[in-house]
Amino acid sequence: MKRILLAIALGLLGTAAVARSAAPEAVFKLEPYRKTVALRASVAGHSGLFVFDSAGGITLLAPAFAKTIGCTPWGRLSGFQMTGNRLDAPRCDNVRINLDGHPFSAPVTAVIDPAPLMAKDAAPVAGSIALDLFAGKTITIDLAHRRLIVETPASLRERVAKARPLPLLLSRELQGHALAASVGVPTAQGTVWFELDTGNGGTVLVSRPYAALFGLDPDAKGEQTADFDVAPGLHARGRAFTPSMIIDGNLGMPFLHDKIVTLDLAQGRLWIQPAEPAVQ
Missing domain, CATH: 2.40.70 (Cathepsin D, subunit A; domain 1)
Incomplete structure (x- = not known):
């Protein structure tokens, strides 16, 4: 009888192990930001709030935040908004962005003042994070539960x-x-x-x-x-x-x-x- 009970117990443990969800690499909280969402991140020990903009193309740093982390912007990046307007911006390279203890590297970031791109009463942000920060990875954007996985x-x-x-x-x-x-x-x-x-x-x-x-x-x-x-x-x-x-x-x-x-x-x-x- 003891052997039968042990076998049943081991079987139940095995079933539980199979049913247990596989853990992702990381789960980050998305905060409401007006009608969009944002992430808390830090660079070189300095924290800030970053809009999460999946169509932004490239991760942005506000000029004041770039100065705070010790970057002197250089060069020029040129691109177009979806309406066709051209945007030119200097750059900061090899920016290491920490999300809740997980380091990510942005080989190139654009230095742009985000204020003119947002509503006048929007809270100031340190920049915005785009998909380029997660290049080569698989991510899940779960806006209903405010998670980036x-x-x-x-x-x-x-x-x-x-x-x-x-x-x-x-x-x-x-x-x-x-x-x-x-x-x-x-x-x-x-x-x-x-x-x-x-x-x-x-x-x-x-x-x-x-x-x-x-x-x-x-x-x-x-x-x-x-x-x-x-x-x-x-x-x-x-x-x-x-x-x-x-x-x-x-x-x-x-x-x-x-x-x-x-x-x-x-x-x-x-x-x-x-x-x-x-x-x-």
Whole structure:
């Protein structure tokens, strides 16, 4: 009888071990920042609040924070906003950014005053963190539960076990320094690529030439309502505009706020799943 009970106990332990979730490499708390989210980070022992901007392309440092960490900006980076406006900025190289005890390296950062890019009453920030800081890794953006997760191979397998991969386009502008991600949305005419943008707090943007494909008026000057499928079971609904842009489209918080987005930034893979009920 004792042997039978021992065998049952060992079997239960084995089942528990199998059921136990694989631990990710790291989990970081995302803080609300106006209609977007932010991360606490430190550089050279100096802490600050950084907006998390998944479509930002390159990690930014505010000039005052760059001075605080001992960087003298040099050179010039040149790029374009999605509206086509050109931005030039000096750079700081080899910036080691610490997130809750986990070090990450930004080979190149842009030094830009973020204040003109934000609302006048926005709280000051030390900069913004973009996907380039996580190049080569797999991350999960869980906005419903305000978490940014760096996955391990085992935790990734569990995360996407029942999910279907979606088309992903990784863009590396600024001579390869920047990194942004777009999901492919099929239409009758072909695939339209929408940037996944945690820095866009309130809109869905569709470039004018593609507006009609998504039931929007390309000639409308003001706000419209987007209401279309990104993929089966994944719906984009919310305030929409149809400006002339140099990208196809942009999916901000109206789409992302209740999704779990997993990005394999090494192999170019994407999964998007509905989240559990959002944090209140």
